[in-house]
Amino acid sequence: MSHTIPAPTLPLTEKTFSSYNKEQGSAYFKVRPDYHPTLYQFVVDQHTSTGGQFDTLVDVGCGPGLAARALGPRFASVIGxxxxxxxxxxxxxxxxxxxxxxxxxFERSSAEELGGVKDSSVDLITAANAAHWFDMEGFWPAAAxxxxxxxxxALWTSGDIHAHPSMPNSAAIQATFETYQATHLEPYYVPGNRLTRATYRTLPLPWTLSQPVEEFEESSFVRKDWEADEPFFVGESQLSMDIFELAISSGSAQVRWHQAHPDLVGTERDLVKILRGEVERLLHEAGVEKGKEFVRGAVLGAVLIFKKKL
Incomplete structure (x- = not known):
């Protein structure tokens, strides 16, 4: 007779993605591109620059496992x-x-517990577009x-959506993005969303906590900000309108709006449909033919690197 072991009860600071079932997790994976090899290489280079080894990697807030799979072949043991x-x-x-x-x-655990991970056993901890959902007062002592x-x-975030300057009518489209966020999504933002919009400039760091985690060296802290033409994600930077719509719909604030307005999802009154229509109108205004509309995004994200003292 088979027995089902109940999932552990975890302290959750994030309420949207953490409640996803497998179907929702699979749908999320399909619209979220992997990170560019140059981003992963930057993380690896920073890790090895101070003698970092390749025994054990722990990817926290791993989601469908993008970073764990990308970096996995470099490490002898990997836990997501x-x-x-x-x-x-x-x-x-x-x-x-x-x-x-x-x-x-791949195991179920919060960032504040790092359950199943042995003390002083990990070479590299990564959190890809996830640290803004952590309770950093709990995460930093656990990481140490x-x-x-x-x-x-290594923590990184892709930040806010931006229209690439090379995109037709980019200034007007960027203004549309900003109006969309400020007018419609603002009531659905939680603190984590604001951390990403600030590209982690306000993220609590080990030495800024009410009880600083002294194992981390402020002097060795590295922050790299991505420029518009530096690749952050793999794949085409130019998205079809269908893919753009799916990507926008997967954002946590937009998910919460959809949860609050289930009767409007997929209708012409859906916020994402309205945003898509306005972007298409601005592209047509700039001479883009109907049926050839696209969005070229600029990712102005950041990677933050921290070192534990020897």
């Missing part, structure tokens, strides 16, 4: 952690292997506990 049962089920179904050909472990001396924490 996420509080969402649906995200973990999706990550497990997609798989991934380490440098020793062992499967990546599991990291080896000299280990690295």
């Amino acid at each position: 952690l996420d509080p969402s049962e649906g995200m973990i089920e999706t990550a497990r179904s997609l798989g991934g292997v380490t440098s020793t050909s062992d499967p990546i472990r 506990r599991v990291l080896k001396p000299g280990g690295t924490v």
Whole structure:
């Protein structure tokens, strides 16, 4: 007889993605592009610049496992952690292997607990577009506990949506994005959304907490801001309107708007449909033919690197 082991009860600071089931996790994966190899290489270069090793990687808030799978072949052991049962089920179904050909472990845990990770056992901790959902007062002590001396924490965010300057009518389209956010999504923003919009400039750091985590060195902190023409994601920077609509719909504030207005989802009164229509109108105004509309995005994100003292 088989027995189902109940999922652990976790303290959650994020209420949208953490409640996703496997179907929602799979849908999220389909519209979220992976990060560009140059971003991963930047993280690896920063890790090795101070003698970082490649024994164990822990990807926190791993979602469907993008970063864990991308960096996995460099590390002998890889663990992906996420509080969402649906995200973990999706990550497990997609798989991934380490440098020793062992499967990546995907487990359900909060960032504040880092459950199942041994003390002083981890070389690199990553959090890809996830740290804004953590309780940093809990995460930083947990990270200090599991990291080896000299280990690295790499956090990154893609920030807000921007129209690339090369896009037809880009200034007007950018103004439309900003109006859309300020007028319609503002009531659905939570503190995590505001952290991403500020590209983690207001993220609580180990030395800014009410009880500083002294294991991390402020002097070794590195921040890299991405420019408009630096690739942050893989794939085409030019999105079809259908993909643009799906991507916008996957944002947490937009998900909360949809949850609050289920009768409007997919109708002409859906905020995403309205935004798409306005962008298409501005493209037509600039001479783009009907049926050839596109959005070229500029990602002005950031990567933050922290080192644990030797």
